[in-house]
Amino acid sequence: DAKTTQPPSMDCAEGRAANLPCNHSTISGNEYVYWYRQIHSQGPQYIIHGLKNNETNEMASLIITEDRKSSTLILPHATLRDTAVYYCIVRPEIQGAQKLVFGQGTRLTINP
């Protein structure tokens, strides 16, 4: 079972920051937070991951609370192409393991 809770849907205006929350109150000390997204009819795409520090890459920023029980994915300037289902996943950094447990995710709609 997925260990995360996300809102089923969100809307955001084009050009604004999209902030997607994720609750993972039972996260263990060795578990990372991963974010993926799935654009309609495509395979999931890796976005970002982190353990306890905030992370930023060319796609997004990840803010993890100090107690690590929740996190927020931030798309700083959302575009129409960011419309997708966003999945928050927690998993341990097991050497070589590829198993991801997906929840239902958040369906993000970017409006013009």
Next chain:
Amino acid sequence: KAGVTQTPRYLIKTRGQQVTLSCSPISGHRSVSWYQQTPGQGLQFLFEYFSETQRNKGNFPGRFSGRQFSNSRSEMNVSTLELGDSALYLCASSLGAGSNTGELFFGEGSRLTVL
């Protein structure tokens, strides 16, 4: 660099038949995993292969099987197809070792319809 390639992209089968799906990982990637996506159950892990060995398996019946070849290409097979096997089957690849093992690269999937 070419991405993960899955074939066929679409196929239609009837109940009782069997199907084989193919996946070519990104060059240099040694780990391949398979996922099933349905509207009701979402994305579910099927199995994972590394260096031709199954490393992990999800909670699916024995009708679902897979294998990996020495060139890291992988196939999955579903025998005695049921209507509920209609789904998008996704393949993902990764280096299989080292850090950031959760960064998987997915293909576009094979959409199977069972009639």
